[in-house]
Amino acid sequence: xxxxxxxxxxxxxxxxxxxxAYRVDYALVIxxxxxxxxxxLAVWTAVFLNTNVLKIGGFTLTNTYSYFFLMSLxxxxxxxxIDYTMGTDVRHGAIVSSLLRPLSYPLVVLSKxxxxxxxxxxxxxxxxxxxxxxxxxxxxxxxxxxxxAIEMVLGLILINLLAFFFGTFAITFIWxxxxxxxxxxxxxxxxxxxxxxxxxxxxxxHILMLLPFPILAYxxxxxxLGSVSSSVILKGIYTTxxxxxxxxxxxxxWWKRMYKRIGSIGG
Amino acid sequence: xxxxYVMDIIExxxxxxxxxxxxxxxxxxxxxRRNWYYKHALNGVNFSIKKGEMVAxxxxxxxxxxxLIKTICGILHPDEGTINVLGFRxxxxxxxxxxxxxVVLGAHSQLIWDLPAIDSFRLMRHVYRVPxxxxxxxxxxxxxxxxxxxxxxxxxxxxxxxxxxxxNFVASVLxxxxxxxxxxxxxGVDLPSKQALKEAISKMNRESGVTFIITTHMIEDLxxxxxxxxxxxxxxxxxxxxxxxxxxxxxxxxxxxxxxxxPDYKAYSKYGRVLxxxxxxxxxxxxxxxxxxxxxxxxxxxxxxxDYSVSEQELGVTLMRLYATKGKKxxxx
Numbered sequence: 001x002x003x004x005x006x007x008x009x010x011x012x013x014x015x016x017x018x019x020x021a022y023r024v025d026y027a028l029v030i031x032x033x034x035x036x037x038x039x040x041l042a043v044w045t046a047v048f049l050n051t052n053v054l055k056i057g058g059f060t061l062t063n064t065y066s067y068f069f070l071m072s073l074x075x076x077x078x079x080x081x082i083d084y085t086m087g088t089d090v091r092h093g094a095i096v097s098s099l100l101r102p103l104s105y106p107l108v109v110l111s112k113x114x115x116x117x118x119x120x121x122x123x124x125x126x127x128x129x130x131x132x133x134x135x136x137x138x139x140x141x142x143x144x145x146x147x148x149a150i151e152m153v154l155g156l157i158l159i160n161l162l163a164f165f166f167g168t169f170a171i172t173f174i175w176x177x178x179x180x181x182x183x184x185x186x187x188x189x190x191x192x193x194x195x196x197x198x199x200x201x202x203x204x205x206h207i208l209m210l211l212p213f214p215i216l217a218y219x220x221x222x223x224x225l226g227s228v229s230s231s232v233i234l235k236g237i238y239t240t241x242x243x244x245x246x247x248x249x250x251x252x253x254w255w256k257r258m259y260k261r262i263g264s265i266g267g
Numbered sequence: 268x269x270x271x272y273v274m275d276i277i278e279x280x281x282x283x284x285x286x287x288x289x290x291x292x293x294x295x296x297x298x299x300r301r302n303w304y305y306k307h308a309l310n311g312v313n314f315s316i317k318k319g320e321m322v323a324x325x326x327x328x329x330x331x332x333x334x335l336i337k338t339i340c341g342i343l344h345p346d347e348g349t350i351n352v353l354g355f356r357x358x359x360x361x362x363x364x365x366x367x368x369x370v371v372l373g374a375h376s377q378l379i380w381d382l383p384a385i386d387s388f389r390l391m392r393h394v395y396r397v398p399x400x401x402x403x404x405x406x407x408x409x410x411x412x413x414x415x416x417x418x419x420x421x422x423x424x425x426x427x428x429x430x431x432x433x434x435n436f437v438a439s440v441l442x443x444x445x446x447x448x449x450x451x452x453x454x455g456v457d458l459p460s461k462q463a464l465k466e467a468i469s470k471m472n473r474e475s476g477v478t479f480i481i482t483t484h485m486i487e488d489l490x491x492x493x494x495x496x497x498x499x500x501x502x503x504x505x506x507x508x509x510x511x512x513x514x515x516x517x518x519x520x521x522x523x524x525x526x527x528x529x530p531d532y533k534a535y536s537k538y539g540r541v542l543x544x545x546x547x548x549x550x551x552x553x554x555x556x557x558x559x560x561x562x563x564x565x566x567x568x569x570x571x572x573x574d575y576s577v578s579e580q581e582l583g584v585t586l587m588r589l590y591a592t593k594g595k596k597x598x599x600x
Binding site: 004006007009010011014017018021022093094096097099100101102103104259260262263 | 422
């Protein structure tokens, strides 16, 4: 199948431009994104002070600070709004306008999601990474940066696959915001952005590392922190790659099935 | 699979589509209960359209027009039946097929709400891979034609409904489609632009052989189309030339007569059906042959008659009667 690159590229650029139409709102979102980890820091400071321990799950309080700042960075480095876009498209009938264009709908929402991703990556993730490289204790070497880059690419592919899968539920249930909030919460636990995975018991860690989620937060964080061995990181990368290979055809077939169920919304 | 079509660019055979919907239960707490049922949006639709035809698709609200259009465009899958559009099966070859289509759906804008209309036009240029020179030429033509000079660089959300409709039309035809579907194209559009829009449509049809399906509730818009297709409850209840619809319930004329003083109304009623009788006034429906009947024309030429006028049966009235009979009769092809 021929891919209409100019069409998707134009969709990407136009979405970028549309994001910039509301600059004040956008600035507020950036401030919120940077301010959010401060809340997590306050919570974990209270936990350390009240339990009188020096380490939890092998993390000192300083490690924990670094971890949650990294989580803030990763929340804009590995994320996707495809699910939200699809929910809105279906509820407001905009999916009809998209399907009237000679473009594949999954690639259209991917172009839009990447557009949003670029904005946050450039304006939030990169500045945060630069700041953190000075103030946090990161193990930044060419090799860790190389591993981090691979994790980010795999993470992006995976999060977009997952978000697209969850987004298709809008075709059946129309209003899926509560459902999406639930998936985000579950994801944040399983990927380790709410609680570092090494805080869990060993058997739970073992199970969690076999799931596709650690690549979305835990693995890239511990890669930059240098707190786990390369073999654990490489195992996580291979596991994720396997999940992606399995998920791509499954999500594609799922979409073909859901596409047939698109109903008549809004005349 | 390659495209296979000779003359009929659309063939719709036995298409059925149903949706699951619900009605609220009785009031109070029980209004939370839902009574689910299947709504038969399309109930065995058959028709074909030849290249270069201009067809008006009519029907009451909820008659299945939008569902039919979405099915033709490959957005919805029919439960039964087959559709062939420009040699493609719409829901299987949607991406290839819609390259040749231009669609304006009233409820689904092609414009990007937060950006000026020109950004949507440019997006369309890339999506349909229109060469820059052709794009600039067509854009200039439509902007001039529809008086959009002061509009197309403004944010879409600041535009009036009519301005948005005009911009939507431009966005849908910039790639010079072979086949255009317009859903209520003149809604909210001012009179000069409405006229210009209709002229543009007629010109595209006449000079470039573009095929059109136009859905509308406005009788004046119907006059663009030579062929009328009427849907009711998901079925085609009329398919034929416009003049056949005009005379579907008999070829009759409306006669308005003003008198100096009340005439012998009984004498007039022998010639047709009296629709309205007022002080020195009579409105009646007669067959065309009556207008050449010697007895009748002599009555009209008497001194008692001040003035009279003859008009054709209004298409809107015919449509109302057609809807009322709900497909008990079908006509046309």
